Amino acid sequence: MKQKNIQWNNKVAKYSLLASAALTMLNACGKDEEDPNDPDINETDINPDISLSAPINNIALREFDLNNDGIMDVVVGIDNYTSSYQLPTDINNSYVEGVNGTELLTQEETFTFNSVYYGPISYTEVVVKPLAEGNTIGPSQDIWDDYGFLGITGVYYGENVRVGQFLGQDKYVGLRIQTAGNTHYAWMRLSLSNDGSTVTVKEYAYRETPFTPINAGDK
DSSP states (O other): OOOHHHHHHHHHHHHHHHHHHHHHHHHHHHHHHHHHTTTTTEEEEEEEEEEEETTTTTTTEEEEOOTTTSOOOOOEEEEEEEEOSOOOEEEEEEEEEOOTTTTEEEEEEEEEEEEETTTEEEEEEEEEOOTTTTTTEEETTOEEEEEEEEEEEEETTTTEEEEOOOTEEEEEEEEEETTTTTTEEEEEEEOTTSSSSSSEEEEEEEEESSSSETTTTOO
């Protein structure tokens, strides 16, 4: 009987060692799954998403404090202009504006508008550069501005107009934020409806370490 107790105790000890090892492995795996993010990146998933729709002959906008320092960094806005004077007009404009020193990656886009009074006229507008997930945002980029159009679309004095790279797209905006004399790189993900009437802000993130690039979508 005594011998049986010894054998049973040995079995329990072996089982306990195996269970402890398995638990250690599970905890290690669980830690990776629970905290996969870069600790240097502060990401905010907006839930629910913030959607802004263009009111007729008015504007809707929202400010965002990306680094949670109490100072607003970015304004996302959308407006509408509707008129039936002479020729029909119903056009939506959406944009991103950097405030308090914040700038965004932009590019220029030229389009031709067929004016009934002056004929074809070419315009060049500053539009927000659309970034895909993984695109780098950092000091190597040099086309920065404090304002850019996401989209301009609709009928303008009887002519169809469509400008901007976010129309019907879900893309990233590259940003650089000024904090205490330091430059921090950030991104914001948003989408714009195909008709330009609704812009939706989904998430954003910034890197804590100044003067260090961040990739669009990094968390």
